[in-house]
Amino acid sequence: MATGNRRERERAQREQMIVRAARELAEAEGWDAVTTRRLAAEIEYSQPVLYSHFSGKAAIMTAVAAEGFEELAVALRTARTAVSGVRASLAAVARAYTDFARERPALYDAMFTHAVELRFASPDAPDALQAGFAEFLEVVGPVAxxxxPGLLAETFWAGLHGLALLERSGRLPEQAHDERLTLLIARLAPPR
Amino acid sequence: MATGNRRERERAQREQMIVRAARELAEAEGWDAVTTRRLAAEIEYSQPVLYSHFSGKAAIMTAVAAEGFEELAVALRTARTAVSGVRASLAAVARAYTDFARERPALYDAMFTHAVELRFASPDAPDALQAGFAEFLEVVGPVAxxxxPGLLAETFWAGLHGLALLERSGRLPEQAHDERLTLLIARLAPPR
DNA sequence: CGCCCATCCTAGCAACGCTAGGAATCCTAC
DNA sequence: GTAGGATTCCTAGCGTTGCTAGGATGGGCG
Incomplete structure (x- = not known):
C-alpha cells in the first residue's frame, strides 16, 4: 500500500482529464464530435481506459453536466450577491442564467437535454443542483x-429555460432577448 | 407520360408511409429506435429507397416534425375556440399545449429538440408554425x-415550453403541473 | 419484339459505442 | 536481486449505425 496513494491520485487526475477533454471537445465542436475514440486520443490512452473510469459515454456526459451545475450555482449566487434589492437580484439571476446557457451551449445541453440519469427535485439530487435552485428561491421569495415560493421558483426557472432553448436554436430571434427577459420578470415577479 | 400520374401518386404514398412509420416507431420506442434499417423493413422496401425520398434521417425527422406543427396548431385552435372569455382561452391554450407535449413526447422532441433545419420566426416558416404562434397571439393579445403582444406571446410560449421539457424529463415533479400552469397564467397574463 | 430507362436491391464503407483477451508493467515477497 | 502475481493497458474485433456505389430487374416505348 506504499504507492497506493499515488496511483489513486493519478487515476483521479486522469479521470479529470477525461471530463475536461469531453467538455472542451463538446464546447468546441458539439457533442456529436465527442466520440470515445477522440476522447481516448485526447488523453493519450486507448479507448478501454475510458471504461475503467466511466460506465460509458453517457456517464462521461453526466460528469460534465455535474461540473456545469456547480458552475451554474456559483454564477447564480455571484449574480445575486453582486447587487442589492429585490428587483435587481431577480434581474441579475435571470440574466446570469440565460447568459450561462448562451455562452456554454454544449454544457447546458449536457445538463438539461441529455444526462437524464441525474436525479432532480429530490433529496438525493446533487448539492450543486439544490444550491442553484436555492438561488431562485431566494430571489423569488420576496415577490411570491x-x-x-417553490412553485414560483420552478415556474421562473422553466420560463428562463424555455427562453434559453428557443432562442439558442433560432426558434426565437435572439435580438429581442432583453425585452423578453424584462417582460418575464415584470410579469412573473411583479412589484408587490 | 401515360402512367406518370400513377407513379407520382404511388411515390407520394410511399413517402407518407415512411413518415408514418418513423413517427409510430418514435412514439412507441423513442427516436433512438428509429433506424434506417427498421424503417425500411417497416415499409417493406430496402434502405436506399428512403434516400430517394429524403436526404437522410434528419430530413425524415423534419417531415415528422412538420406533421407535428400541423397538429399542434389544430389542437391549440380547437382549445381556444372551444371556450369563451379571455382567461378561459388562455388556460385552454396553455393546457392544450402542455398536454400535447406530454402525450406525444417523441413528436414534440422532433419539433423542438431536433430538426433545427426548420425555419422559425421568419416569413418562410411553415404555415402551421405561424398558425400555432397566431393562436398564442390571439389569446395573449387582450392581456398584453x-x-x-408578440413579445408576450413568445414569452408565454417559452414558459410553457420550459415547463413541458422540465416536467417530462423528471426535472420538475409532474404532480404539481396544474399549479405551475395556473401560476404561470395568473402572473404572465394577469387580469387587466 | 427488342431496346432502354427508371426503379430497386445487394453489398459494402467508414464510424460509432463497447468488450474480450493477451501483453506489458509494476509491486510484493522471498 | 529475482521470481511470482496482480494490475494496468492495448490490440483487435463485434455488432450496429447512417449512407452509398453498382449491378440486376422489370415495365414502357418505338
Missing part, C-alpha cells in the same frame, strides 16, 4: 405573495 | 397591456 400568496403563492408557494 | 402596454407590452408588445
Amino acid at each position: 405573495g400568496d403563492d408557494a | 397591456g402596454d407590452d408588445a
Whole structure:
C-alpha cells in the first residue's frame, strides 16, 4: 500500500482529464464530435481506459453536466450577491442564467437535454443542483405573495429555460432577448 | 407520360408511409429506435429507397416534425375556440399545449429538440408554425397591456415550453403541473 | 419484339459505442 | 536481486449505425 496513494491520485487526475477533454471537445465542436475514440486520443490512452473510469459515454456526459451545475450555482449566487434589492437580484439571476446557457451551449445541453440519469427535485439530487435552485428561491421569495415560493421558483426557472432553448436554436430571434427577459420578470415577479 | 400520374401518386404514398412509420416507431420506442434499417423493413422496401425520398434521417425527422406543427396548431385552435372569455382561452391554450407535449413526447422532441433545419420566426416558416404562434397571439393579445403582444406571446410560449421539457424529463415533479400552469397564467397574463 | 430507362436491391464503407483477451508493467515477497 | 502475481493497458474485433456505389430487374416505348 506504499504507492497506493499515488496511483489513486493519478487515476483521479486522469479521470479529470477525461471530463475536461469531453467538455472542451463538446464546447468546441458539439457533442456529436465527442466520440470515445477522440476522447481516448485526447488523453493519450486507448479507448478501454475510458471504461475503467466511466460506465460509458453517457456517464462521461453526466460528469460534465455535474461540473456545469456547480458552475451554474456559483454564477447564480455571484449574480445575486453582486447587487442589492429585490428587483435587481431577480434581474441579475435571470440574466446570469440565460447568459450561462448562451455562452456554454454544449454544457447546458449536457445538463438539461441529455444526462437524464441525474436525479432532480429530490433529496438525493446533487448539492450543486439544490444550491442553484436555492438561488431562485431566494430571489423569488420576496415577490411570491400568496403563492408557494417553490412553485414560483420552478415556474421562473422553466420560463428562463424555455427562453434559453428557443432562442439558442433560432426558434426565437435572439435580438429581442432583453425585452423578453424584462417582460418575464415584470410579469412573473411583479412589484408587490 | 401515360402512367406518370400513377407513379407520382404511388411515390407520394410511399413517402407518407415512411413518415408514418418513423413517427409510430418514435412514439412507441423513442427516436433512438428509429433506424434506417427498421424503417425500411417497416415499409417493406430496402434502405436506399428512403434516400430517394429524403436526404437522410434528419430530413425524415423534419417531415415528422412538420406533421407535428400541423397538429399542434389544430389542437391549440380547437382549445381556444372551444371556450369563451379571455382567461378561459388562455388556460385552454396553455393546457392544450402542455398536454400535447406530454402525450406525444417523441413528436414534440422532433419539433423542438431536433430538426433545427426548420425555419422559425421568419416569413418562410411553415404555415402551421405561424398558425400555432397566431393562436398564442390571439389569446395573449387582450392581456398584453402596454407590452408588445408578440413579445408576450413568445414569452408565454417559452414558459410553457420550459415547463413541458422540465416536467417530462423528471426535472420538475409532474404532480404539481396544474399549479405551475395556473401560476404561470395568473402572473404572465394577469387580469387587466 | 427488342431496346432502354427508371426503379430497386445487394453489398459494402467508414464510424460509432463497447468488450474480450493477451501483453506489458509494476509491486510484493522471498 | 529475482521470481511470482496482480494490475494496468492495448490490440483487435463485434455488432450496429447512417449512407452509398453498382449491378440486376422489370415495365414502357418505338
